[in-house]
Amino acid sequence: MRFSLAVGFAAAFTTANAQLRGFNYGSEFSTGAAKQQVDFEYEFNAAKSLPGTSGFTSARLYTMIQGGTTNDPISAIPAAIATGTTLLLGLWASAGAASFNNEVAALNSAISQYGTSFTDLIIGISVGSEDLYRISPTGINNLSGAGAEPSELEAYIGQVRSAIANTGASGKPVGHVDTWTAWVNGSNSAVVNACDFLGMDAYPYYQTTMANSISTSKATFFDAYDATVGAANGKSVWVTETGWPVSGPTKNQAVASVANARTYWSEVACTLLGSVSTFWYTLQDAQPATPNPSFGIKPAGDLMAVSPLYDLSCPAGTNGAAVAAL
Numbered sequence: 001m002r003f004s005l006a007v008g009f010a011a012a013f014t015t016a017n018a019q020l021r022g023f024n025y026g027s028e029f030s031t032g033a034a035k036q037q038v039d040f041e042y043e044f045n046a047a048k049s050l051p052g053t054s055g056f057t058s059a060r061l062y063t064m065i066q067g068g069t070t071n072d073p074i075s076a077i078p079a080a081i082a083t084g085t086t087l088l089l090g091l092w093a094s095a096g097a098a099s100f101n102n103e104v105a106a107l108n109s110a111i112s113q114y115g116t117s118f119t120d121l122i123i124g125i126s127v128g129s130e131d132l133y134r135i136s137p138t139g140i141n142n143l144s145g146a147g148a149e150p151s152e153l154e155a156y157i158g159q160v161r162s163a164i165a166n167t168g169a170s171g172k173p174v175g176h177v178d179t180w181t182a183w184v185n186g187s188n189s190a191v192v193n194a195c196d197f198l199g200m201d202a203y204p205y206y207q208t209t210m211a212n213s214i215s216t217s218k219a220t221f222f223d224a225y226d227a228t229v230g231a232a233n234g235k236s237v238w239v240t241e242t243g244w245p246v247s248g249p250t251k252n253q254a255v256a257s258v259a260n261a262r263t264y265w266s267e268v269a270c271t272l273l274g275s276v277s278t279f280w281y282t283l284q285d286a287q288p289a290t291p292n293p294s295f296g297i298k299p300a301g302d303l304m305a306v307s308p309l310y311d312l313s314c315p316a317g318t319n320g321a322a323v324a325a326l
Contacts (some may be wrong), residue, residue: 015175037079061090094134111168119168179200202239202241243264
């Protein structure tokens with residue numbers, strides 16, 4: 001059954017953070033070198049100055065740990081403080097309990113080190129990213145790597161709640177990010193129940209078992225969104241990853257191209273922005289190598305100098321059109 005898009009948006013409008021707009025930011029370059037504070041500041045400032053749009057002042061992270069350290073806080077935090085960027089924090093949850101303990105240690109260290117300058121910027125804390133997808137039959141077939149069981153994620157969410165109690169981060173929403181297919185799987189209901197919000201990742205480009213051309217992508221995405229809202233038991237649903245590649249292989253009927261990425265932005269991003277908390281994938285793919293497929297709005301090169309690969313303005317009458325006028 002397809003849930004009403006209007007019903008899904010009505011639920012999204014009830015959230016306090018319904019108009020957050022941002023991108024996803026990895027912790028490393030394609031060489032494996034860790035990003036430093038100056039690198040994150042550069043990216044956060046570039047997101048704020050994108051021509052054709054505005055309001056991209058939030059960042060989603062995947063880990064709390066600075067690359068090359070055991071549990072030092074990621075340098076994206078002082079970069080966010082310096083640039084006024086709000087943060088959807090991420091704690092990696094697919095490497096076992098010892099690794100997760102280091103994620104929590106980094107979170108606690110950041111709270112102690114930066115105080116309210118940091119905690120005031122936290123808009124949510126995601127415990128894990130696509131861990132349930134990776135243990136699903138599809139994830140296993142796609143060699144997606146280690147994941148985490150629902151019981152593990154439920155315990156990790158409780159661990160984070162305990163860690164932030166009586167700190168400046170107390171009361172911040174704690175949730176989990178996963179694919180829409182994981183959220184609508186009833187066997188994962190314990191994770192839904194443990195969350196304050198659900199982060200949904202959905203890519204029609206990769207949905208190769210169904211019609212997935214660019215002409216069907218809007219309907220396919222919002223079917224996934226509505227189904228996730230229907231499985232959320234009234235919890236807020238944030239769009240934590242979506243996008244269309246500018247280059248790469250054809251997946252069933254899905255063709256990667258700049259033109260199709262523009263169409264997807266116009267039909268999906270411009271509908272979401274201003275209505276649902278959205279973290280687009282992505283501002284720029286990891287430098288210096290360009291992955292295949294590539295989802296970057298900006299091509300490789302100077303983030304401040306190179307122009308977006310396609311027009312980011314939104315058609316009149318869409319939710320995103322108001323964003324561009326802010």
